[in-house]
Amino acid sequence: MNSQEAAKMSNYVILWICFVVQIHLYPxxxxxxxxxxxxxxxxxxxxxxxxxxxxxxxxxxxxxxxxxxxxxxxxxxxxxxxxxxxxxxxxxxxxxxxxxxxxxxxxxxxxxxxxxxxxxxxxxxxxxxxxxxxxxxxxxxxxxxxxxxxxxxxxxxxxxxxxxxxxxxxxxxxxxxxxxxxxxxxxxxxxxxxxxxxxxxxxxxxxxxxxxxxxxxxxxxxxxxxxxxxxxDQNDNAPTFAGSLKFSVLEQKADAVVGQINATDRDEAGTDHTKIRYKLLDGNDLFSIDSQTGVIKTKTASLDREVKDNHLITVEIRDMNGAPNGLFNTATATILLKDINDNPPLFSKSSHSVNVKENMEGETLIVRIPVEDKDLKKTPNWNSVFDITKGNEQGHFRIERDPDTNEGLLYLTKPLDYEMGKTLKLEVQAQNEEPLTGTQATWASIPINVNVEDVDEGPEFMPKNLKLRIKEGLPNGTIISHYTARDPETNSSAGITYYELSDPASWIDVGKTNGELKIANTMDRESDFVKNSMYNITVKAVDPSAKTSTGTVFITLDDVNDNMPMLPTHDLVLCEKTGQLGSVVLVAEDKDENPFSSPFLFKLIEPEEGKWTLNKLNDTAVTLQQASELPTGVYNVPVLVTDLQGFGDTQMARVRICRCQYNQCVASQSSVALGVGGILTMLLGLALLLLLCLLAACACAAKREKLELKDDLWSGGMLLKSNTEGPGEEGSTLVIVPTSGVEQSVKGSAVDNGTFGTMNTMNANSLAGAWQATPQPGLQQSSAAGVMTKDMIDMNTSSQYDFGGKGMDEVFLLNQRDAITLHTWRTNGIFLDMKLNYLATGEEARYADDILHTYNFEGEGSVAGSVGCCSDQSQYGNLDFLNTLGPKFKPLADVWNKK
Structure with missing residues (x-):
């Protein structure tokens, strides 16, 4: 280190010292x-x-x-x-x-x-x-x-x-x-x-x-x-527990895996700093733990959940491979014992006894049966299942479990009979939903005595439902059986009376004192009261104490051949087709059963064999076909129909041959269908109209003046020309009506003024002898419809009247003796003249059928028929013919309905 570095180092040391001093002394x-x-x-x-x-x-x-x-x-x-x-x-x-x-x-x-x-x-x-x-x-x-x-x-x-x-x-x-x-x-x-x-x-x-x-x-x-x-890395982190420390295991299981302890260490992996060892600090008598994996197992089969259901054990985890200098942690693990069905349900009592009245209604709770079970509540190991193992062969009882209390509930399902047995001994067994395991115990049972109490009962029918089988049609008074009841207390029928509660057809009489069943009215299997050949009646029995009971008699009626096969009574429509022979199907019906019914035999009876033929269709039907073309009309074809036993008779098959539209007779579509009430109403109206005319004629005759007719002009009678049928003129007057001013006698060929009232020109060509009045020039129309006054006619212009080449003395011959007839003629003429005038002013469509028409000839067998058919006496009062009178009858009916 050079001097420069030493100086720097000294400076750093000085700065560090100052820094420490300032931190501690002078922050x-x-x-x-x-x-x-x-x-x-x-x-x-x-x-x-x-x-x-x-x-x-x-x-x-x-x-x-x-x-x-x-x-x-x-x-x-x-x-x-x-x-x-x-x-x-x-x-x-x-x-x-x-x-x-x-x-x-x-x-x-x-x-x-x-x-x-x-x-x-x-x-x-x-x-x-x-x-x-x-x-x-x-x-x-x-x-x-x-x-x-x-x-x-x-x-x-x-x-x-x-x-x-x-x-x-x-x-x-x-x-x-x-x-x-x-x-x-x-x-x-x-x-x-x-x-x-x-x-x-x-x-x-x-x-x-x-x-x-x-x-x-x-x-x-x-x-x-x-x-x-x-x-x-330094071993500065102790191992920690990871995951849940709650485990569970089935009780009474040895060497069973309880769970695994998981632990982690933040130190460097792969070193002793993270090598963890597991150890139990307590609970070693019941459980063990693998020191390397942390898996906990049971050591004994004596773990009983009913004694102690959970256990707490202390687990230690230590790193450094478990060395004493390793870091460690401890925790408490909880082990829950899961239940097995090692305890059967036990009855709280050794037996039960209960009293039940006879005839008590079913579904009645009669006794509760408590049980005790040490297994875990509200689980299949605890839930009881009860069973009646003895004494319930007749099905009078049932048993179920109360889900809240786990008790057995014994119910009465059918009434008991004291006379059939005073005591019933039942045996009830209690089980669990799960089978027993881990125990030598078995399912327990308990006896239950049911004492039946006697009750005064009413009579009982023996049997409750009586079944009989008889033939239909037995004569009245035939005894078919006896139906009696007895008192169960005395087993006697003395003093019991019998009544009918139900007999819809009133066919059976019941003996009041002996229950005798007797035919009152002939029984018919084909009656609407019989269903599937079965007829039922209900009988009531009453004992001296007014107690009652009922019984039912089921009567099966065997068939007898009392019904022949029948053809339909309505008309069978055969549509006329040119060049083709039509046919209809005859279907017979027999209310009897086999062998008194089909197959049927059909046979034509003379003289219809040449006109018709029969072809079998099936067992109950044949085809009735024309042998040759027949004109339209109604034909009654005699056919013999018999059943399998040959029982039958000749019947008329009514066939209507007609022209059809949409498979229906045209006549039936265009005709007017009138019921009996409509016909009677129409006839009554006509009678009233005739009576009204007679009354009017009498009234007019009572007030008339004396007629003066000249004998040399009239012959004393009334001559009407009726030998022509030419068509008349529309809107003309059909009748010439003399007025009240006619004198009592007429003499010569001259007509005195005032002898006749208004007269129109007489037309010799009037239909059916009626005179058609044709207005002439110079004539004035009267205020009364169709009537002209004397002042409006000039008798000197006799050329205006056409009498067919005859004089008036040849046309009108009136005398004093015919005055009433003349007056009636006048009255009717007025009525008819007013009617025709009214019709002429009406709607064309409404009154078009009220006048004469010309019809073409329709040949023999016309579908229209004739109005005169109403007087046909062959129907014997049957009014069905009114539905087929044809087109000519419709206008008459329409006119009457509109009146």
Whole structure:
């Protein structure tokens, strides 16, 4: 060591002494900074760039201000050195000082030397070297070594020092990066020093970068050298427990694995510092632990959960492979014993006895059966399962478990009968949901005595339901059986009376004193009261004490051949098709069962055999087909139908041959369907109309004046021409009505003024002898529809009236004896004339069918038929024919309905 280095060393010692003295005697800010600090920065530094960070954690809290001698840089309270402005770092570096000042004005100063980060190669023209020579990597320090700090670690040097005047600088973790201030280097000598104790578990290695510079040019004289400083481990960390210390194991299990203790050590792996050994400090009589793996096992099968359900043991973990000088920790582990079903449920009592009244309704709780089980509650090992092992052959009882108390609940499900047994002995066994294990015990059972108490009962039918089988059609008064009841107390039927509760068809009489069942009305299997050949009645029995009971009689009716196969009674429609022979299907129905039913035999009866043929379709149906084309109309075809036993009769198959539309007769679609009520209403209306006309005629005859008719003009009668059927004119008057001014006699061929009232010109061509009145010029129409007055006709113009070449004396011959007839004629003429006028003013569609029409001839067998068919006596009062009267009947019905 030269004199210069010795002087520097003495200065450091003096500074260190002063620093220690100030720390202990005069605490101030002088302890904040190391005396010098080096940092690296790029050539161009932007504003806000953090150059490095100095550890100021030891600064006194009384520091009020930090300062810098360089206006471009400042130091913050956290020790960060930052650029205040954009600036440039020269190649030679930049040096300045920072300080911290307290309230008393005392300062702590630190020199900072910022070196430029080398960003380009050193020019070969300036520096020439043949090889790089650094020494001596690697380096190491001992963790937690705080004695004699700072300490020299190693001197670093470069061979370039032989050619240049150099100085050294370092950077990286432990220098200007966290943890800051651990290492420094003496710039001139390259001595690397450590200033702080280091925890290996936090910083196991430091990798710092060493540089060497020319003192005059500040140019690097050698490439940067990475230096690794390893921190040597010390056994400063005791092992710690990891994971849970709660374990469980089944009771009564030897050498069963309980669990494993896990431990960790922060010291260096692979050394004795982390080799852990495990040890039980207590509980060694029941458990063991593997010293290397920490696995805990049971040592005995005597662990009983019902005695003690958990155990606490103390475990020690020690490093240094268990050596006495090793660091250690202890903890308490909890071991829970899991339950096994080693205890069967035991009954609290040795037996049970219970009294039950006979005939008590079912689903009644009669006794609770408590049990005790030492196993863990609310688990399958504790839950009881009860079973009635004896005495319940008739199913009167059931047993279940109370989920809250674990008791057995014995229920009565069916009423008991004292007469059948006074005492029932049951045996109930209790088990668990899980089978027994780890024990020699077995399932326990207990006897239960059920005492039946006698109750005065009503009579009982024997049997409760009586089944009988008889033939249908038995004669009235036939005894089919006896149905009696008895008193269970006395086993006697004395004094018991019987009544019918239900007999829907009233077919059975029940003997009041002896329960005799007798046919009251003939039983018919085909009746609606019979379902599936079964008929039921209910009988009630009443004893002297008014107690009752009921019984049911099920009567099965055997079939007899009392029904012949029947053809349908409705019309079978056969649609007429030109050139084709149509057919219909005849389906017969027999209410009897086999062998009194199908297959049926069908046979045509004369004289229909030549018109029709039969073809079998199946056992119950045949096809009835035309043998030749037949005209439209209704045909009654006699067919003999018999069942399998030959029982049957000839029946009429009613077939309607017609023209069809949509498979229906056209006549049936266009005809008016009138019921019996409609026909009767129409006939009643017609009768009332006729009566009204007669009353009107009588009234007019009572008030008329005497008619004076000349005998030489009239013959005393009324002659109407009726030998022409030419069509009349629409809207004309059909009747010539004499007025009340007609005299009682008419003589000669001249017509006296006042003899006749208004008359229109008589048309000899009027239909059915009616006179059609045609208005003539010079005639004035009367205010009464269709009637003209005497003043409106000039009898001298006789040429205006056409009488068919005959004189009026030949046309009208009225005498005094025909006055009433004449008056009736006038009255009817007025009514008809008003009616025709009304029809002429009505809607065309409404009254179009009320006038005469000309119809084409439709030939024989026309579907229209005739209105005269209403008088057909072959139907014997059957009004169904009104539905098929045809088109001619519809206008008459429409007119009547509109009235």
């Amino acid at each position: 101030c800010v002088q302890s904040c900074f190391p005396p010098s600090f080096q940092a690296m920065a790029p050539e161009d530094v932007a504003a806000g760039y953090v150059i490095s960070k100095v550890n100021v954690a030891i600064c006194d809290s009384k520091v009020e201000r930090f300062g810098s001698s360089d206006p471009d840089f400042a130091v913050r309270a956290d020790g960060s050195i930052v650029a205040l402005h954009s600036t440039r770092i020269p190649a030679a570096g930049r040096a300045f000082s920072v300080w911290a000042e307290d309230s008393n004005g005392r300062q702590s100063k630190m020199d900072i030397h910022i070196l430029q980060t080398l960003s380009q190669k050193v020019k070969t023209g300036i520096l020439r070297r043949s090889k790089r020579r650094w020494s001596p990597p690697p380096l190491s320090i001992v963790e937690n070594d705080s004695l004699g700090l700072p300490k020299n670690v190693e001197q670093i040097g470069s061979d370039s020092s032989s050619q240049y005047k150099v100085y050294y600088g370092i950077s990286g973790p432990g220098v200007d990066e966290e943890p800051v201030g651990v290492f420094t280097v003496e710039p001139s000598s390259g001595m690397l020093r450590v200033h702080k104790a280091v925890d290996r578990e936090q910083y196991p290695q430091f990798e710092i970068l060493a540089r060497v510079y020319d003192r005059y040019t500040n140019q690097e004289t050698d490439k940067p050298l990475p230096i690794k400083v390893n921190v040597i």
